[in-house]
Structure formats: structure tokens, C-alpha cells
Amino acid sequence: MVGMKRRTPYIKIWQDLAxxxxxxxxxxxRQAGKTTLAQIISGSFTNNLYxxxxxxxxxxxxMQNPLFFEAxxxxxxxxxxxxxxxxxxxxxxxxxxxGVYDQFHDKYQFLISGSxxxxxxxKGGDSLAGRYFLFHLWPFTISxxxxxxxxxxxxxxxxxxxxxxHADELKEIWSGLSELSGFPEPYLSGRMATYRRWSNIYxxxxxxxxxxxxxxxKSVVDMETLYYLLPSKxxxxxxxxxxxxxxxxxxxxxxxxxxxxERFFLTFSIGPWTRRIARAIQKERKVYLWDTPRIxxxxxxFENMVALELYRAVTAWNDMGYGRFSLHFIKNKxxxxxxxxxxxxxxxxxxxxxxxxxxxxxxxxxxxxxxxKKPAIQLIGESEGYRMIPNGDQYILVTPAYQWLSSLP
Numbered sequence: 001m002v003g004m005k006r007r008t009p010y011i012k013i014w015q016d017l018a019x020x021x022x023x024x025x026x027x028x029x030r031q032a033g034k035t036t037l038a039q040i041i042s043g044s045f046t047n048n049l050y051x052x053x054x055x056x057x058x059x060x061x062x063m064q065n066p067l068f069f070e071a072x073x074x075x076x077x078x079x080x081x082x083x084x085x086x087x088x089x090x091x092x093x094x095x096x097x098x099g100v101y102d103q104f105h106d107k108y109q110f111l112i113s114g115s116x117x118x119x120x121x122x123k124g125g126d127s128l129a130g131r132y133f134l135f136h137l138w139p140f141t142i143s144x145x146x147x148x149x150x151x152x153x154x155x156x157x158x159x160x161x162x163x164x165x166h167a168d169e170l171k172e173i174w175s176g177l178s179e180l181s182g183f184p185e186p187y188l189s190g191r192m193a194t195y196r197r198w199s200n201i202y203x204x205x206x207x208x209x210x211x212x213x214x215x216x217x218k219s220v221v222d223m224e225t226l227y228y229l230l231p232s233k234x235x236x237x238x239x240x241x242x243x244x245x246x247x248x249x250x251x252x253x254x255x256x257x258x259x260x261x262e263r264f265f266l267t268f269s270i271g272p273w274t275r276r277i278a279r280a281i282q283k284e285r286k287v288y289l290w291d292t293p294r295i296x297x298x299x300x301x302f303e304n305m306v307a308l309e310l311y312r313a314v315t316a317w318n319d320m321g322y323g324r325f326s327l328h329f330i331k332n333k334x335x336x337x338x339x340x341x342x343x344x345x346x347x348x349x350x351x352x353x354x355x356x357x358x359x360x361x362x363x364x365x366x367x368x369x370x371x372x373k374k375p376a377i378q379l380i381g382e383s384e385g386y387r388m389i390p391n392g393d394q395y396i397l398v399t400p401a402y403q404w405l406s407s408l409p
Contacts, residue, residue, distance in 0.1 A: 007037050009144055010137050013319055014041055014111075017133040023101050023110040028137035029265035029290050030115040030206055033184045037137055038083045038113055045109070047072060047080035053089045066096065069108065081109045088114045089214065094127055101131045115210065115265065135319035138312045139182030139290060145173050146406030152322050155409050159350040159375045160397045162386050162404055171382060174402035178305060181291050199291055203227060203266065211264055222249055223257045227266060230287060231295040235303040235339070237284035237331065238269075258287065265290060268311055273328035273341045273348070276371055281331050302401070303339055303354040306379055309405040310340055310352065317409065336364040341372075351376040354401070361389055361396045369394050379404060 014037075017024050026034055035052075042048040049072045051058050061068050069082045087093050097112065104110075112132070143149060148163070155161075179195070180186045183202075186195035207224050217223055226247060233243075243254045261267040269287045274280040288307040295301040307327075314325040323344040330351070331337040340352040351374060353365045361378050369376040369391055376394065379401035386399035397404070 006040065007033060007137070007144070008147075009149065009316070010037055010135070011040065013135045013316065016320060017135060018109060021131075021133045022105045022108065023097070023112065023132040025132050025134040026111060026113040026137060027134065028115065029139065029183075030210065031183055031185060031202065032115075032137050032139050032265075034113045034115070034137050035085060036184070038085065038111055041111060042081050042083060045081040046076050046078050047074045048083070049080060050083045051085060051087070053084075053086040062090075067100075079107065079109055081111060083111045083113065085113050086115070087112060098127045098131065101128075105131075133319075136315045138308070138315070140177065140184065140187055141182055141309050141312045142170065142173055142177060142402055142406045143309055143312065143408040145177075146170050146402075148407045149409050150407050152317060152320075152409040155407075156344075156349065160377065160388070160395060161407075162397060162399050163407060164385060164403055167400070167403065170402040170406050171400075173406075174305075177292070178301060179293055181293050182308070183291070195293060199294065202291065206264055206266060211260055215260055217257070217260065219249070219253065222247055222253070223260070226254065226257050227261065230261075230267065230289060231300075232297075234288055234295050235286060235300045235307075237272075237281065237329075238287050239284065261287075268307075270307070270311075270327045270329055270340075273330050273343065275346075275348075277330055277332060277368070279333040281333065286329055299356045302356040302381065306352065306354040306401055306405065307340065309401075309408060310342065313408045314342060330364075330368050336367060338362075338365050338368050338376075348372050348374050350374060353378045355379070356381045359383065359387075359398055361391070361398060365396060366391050369396065377404060 014024065026038065028034055042050065049069050053059055072080050074080065090096060176187060179192060181195065186198045207227065208220055211217060212220050226243065229243065229246065240251055240254050244251045262269060267287050267289055269285040271285050272281050274282060288304050289295060292301055292304050292308065295304050310327055314327045317323060317325045325342065325344050328341045328343060329337065329339055330341055338351050339354045342349045351365060351369055353362055355362065355378055357380065359380055365376055365378060373394060376396045378396060378398045380398060382400050386397060389396045389398060
């Protein structure tokens with residue numbers, strides 16, 4: 001288990017980004033391990049200082065002297081690392097960091113971490129524009145724990161490549177992620193009781209404390225009820241009017257709360273792919289949970305787990321500057337659907353269908369592959385091997401999810 005705590009893929013991202021920028025933003029869900037990762041990174045610096053806005057003593061020192069880090073005790077002349085954790089809770093944090101960067105970018109390395117969506121501020125006209133790089137830390141995924149990552153170039157050249165080694169080990173990891181989530185505390189405990197306690201407290205604290213304090217949302221109970229409804233909606237296009245009727249609240253409130261859930265990493269969503277798809281649905285989005293075991297229906301939970309793995313991959317590739325990747329689904333007005341499509345620079349790369357127990361390629365997967373002429377994969381629960389099934393001039397790979405996903409870059 002100790003090796004799992006090293007978060008090696010994310011350290012590599014940090015190292016790559018830190019070569020070019022002295023201010024790096026680290027964002028991700030609460031309790032995904034950001035503080036632990038920051039401490040691991042700080043271990044490679046002789047001189048380092050850790051600040052956390054949530055610690056009263058640190059906050060007091062900051063208010064008395066915003067440039068407190070100048071007093072860092074140095075052991076040699078190397079550049080110090082200054083970690084500013086949850087600094088986005090400071091009302092004027094953007095202007096503060098702009099000033100700090102402009103004055104000290106050649107004298108310090110800064111790591112800014114937080115569970116709010118710091119990446120919301122990567123927009124034109126932003127006072128911080130051009131001053132930082134950003135990367136995401138997610139809960140454990142099988143691609144991280146399986147340690148079989150392919151090079152991005154090899155993957156893009158042949159998404160259908162598959163290796164069937166270490167099946168028993170990967171199957172066990174996949175089962176643990178399904179039952180305990182990928183959040184480090186419950187996953188590393190290996191105990192269902194620990195997961196249940198953790199999960200109950202986790203969403204309550206996020207909604208009743210972080211979200212309420214930072215957004216000023218008044219209807220906390222209604223928002224919490226919406227979150228508890230989402231596990232039954234995972235994997236299906238979300239109908240905001242339907243949710244508004246169920247909760248007897250306004251369309252705008254539901255829409256706003258769903259955006260807040262994404263901002264605080266309770267959920268993420270993907271939109272439809274419409275190019276070259278006749279009668280494609282245009283607007284509805286599919287919502288997935290980071291806390292997968294909340295989803296009780298096995299097929300929906302399986303799809304959610306696949307979504308997490310693909311979303312992790314796409315965000316990591318974007319963070320590393322490999323391209324402009326995006327994750328979508330395909331659905332037309334005849335209700336034909338493919339669960340996922342990965343695109344880069346607006347061009348499709350691969351179609352992915354998640355079928356817990358159906359080993360025959362779905363008719364929709366065959367149809368949309370025929371339209372888009374791209375590799376396609378059907379991920380299933382488990383199997384002793386894989387199959388490569390022809391579909392016109394293309395092929396569909398049918399394989400256990402834990403085998404193919406564990407080798408994602």
C-alpha cells in the first residue's frame with residue numbers, strides 16, 4: 001500500500017510543469033490527497049514552507065504579514081518551495097497571487113492547492129492569466145494503481161492495443177475501487193465500514209460547510225436532496241425540468257446547484273457529441289459521481305467507474321499539454337447511444353461502450369463506429385480474454401474494463 005501513496009503519475013506532471021512556471025495550481029476533490037502530494041513534492045526541496053488557510057494560526061500570520069514566506073528558514077541557497085493550501089478562501093486571493101508572482105516568481109517556487117475550482121479562473125482577461133500552470137489530482141484510479149501506463153503516442157496510434165497480464169491483481173484493485181471508492185482514506189482502509197462512515201460525512205461536510213460558506217447557497221437541504229438523487233441518474237442524460245419537478249424548485253436553482261457540485265468536485269459531467277451524428281441530441285449532459293459506491297445499480301456503477309477513468313485520462317493529457325482532449329457521449333433521438341467518445345482538437349479518437357455483462361458489441365456501437373470510422377471498444381465486467389470483432393473495415397475490441405483502462409496513459 002505504501003507505493004500507492006506516492007502518487008507517481010501526478011509527481012511527474014508537477015515536475016514537467018514546474019520546469020516552465022514557478023507558480024503551479026493543484027486542484028481536485030476534497031480528501032483526494034492534495035496535502036499529501038504537496039508534502040511529497042516538498043520533500044524534494046531543501047527549503048520549504050507550508051501554509052494552510054484553514055489553520056487559524058497560519059491565517060493570523062497571513063493577515064499580519066501577507067509576505068510571511070520571506071522569513072522561511074533556509075538550509076542552503078536553493079530556491080524554496082512555498083505551498084499555499086486553500087488560499088482561494090481568502091477574499092482577494094487572485095490579486096494577492098498576482099502580486100506575489102510578479103514580485104517573487106524568480107525567487108520562489110509556489111504550489112497553490114485547493115478543493116474549489118481554481119481552474120474556473122483560466123479565462124481571458126484574468127489577472128492571473130499567463131502566470132501559472134494548473135493540474136488536477138483525482139482519487140485513485142486503476143490506471144494509477146495498476147502501474148501499466150502506456151505512452152500517450154502509443155495509445156493514440158493504436159487505442160485497441162491490449163495486454164492481458166496481471167488479471168487477478170487488476171481485478172482485485174477494480175473491485176476495491178467499486179466498493180470503497182478511489183478516495184485514499186476509505187480505499188487504503190480496505191473496510192466497508194470505514195467507507196460508509198467516510199462517505200456519509202464527506203458529502204455533508206462539503207455541502208453544509210464548504211459549499212454553503214463559499215457560495216452563500218441558502219437552500220442547503222434542497223441541494224443535499226438533489227445530490228442524494230443523483231446516484232439514480234448516473235449514466236443517463238440529466239433532465240433539469242424533471243429534477244425541478246421532483247424537488248419542487250426552480251429550473252435555475254437545479255442548474256445552479258449542478259454547477260456548484262462540479263465546482264466542488266462532487267460530480268463531473270460530459271456533453272453530447274453531435275458532429276456527423278444524424279438527429280443527435282444537443283443539450284442534455286450526463287452527470288457522474290466521484291464517490292462511485294453511492295450508485296447501487298451495478299451497470300450504472302460500472303459505467304460511472306469507466307467514466308472516472310476516462311475523465312482522469314483526458315484531464316491529465318490536457319494538463320500535460322498533449323492536446324485539447326474532451327470526453328463526450330453519443331445519443332440520437334431514436335435513443336441509440338454510445339456511452340463515451342474521446343476527441344482531440346475536435347476530432348474523434350475512439351468510441352467506448354461500458355457493458356457490465358454483455359459480451360456482444362452493442363448495435364449502437366457498431367452503427368456509430370460505421371459513421372465515424374474510428375476504433376471502438378466495449379468494456380465488460382470480466383472475462384478470461386479479449387476479442388477483436390470486425391465491423392466493416394474497422395474493429396471493435398471487447399475486453400475486461402480493468403485490463404484496458406489500467407494501461408491508459
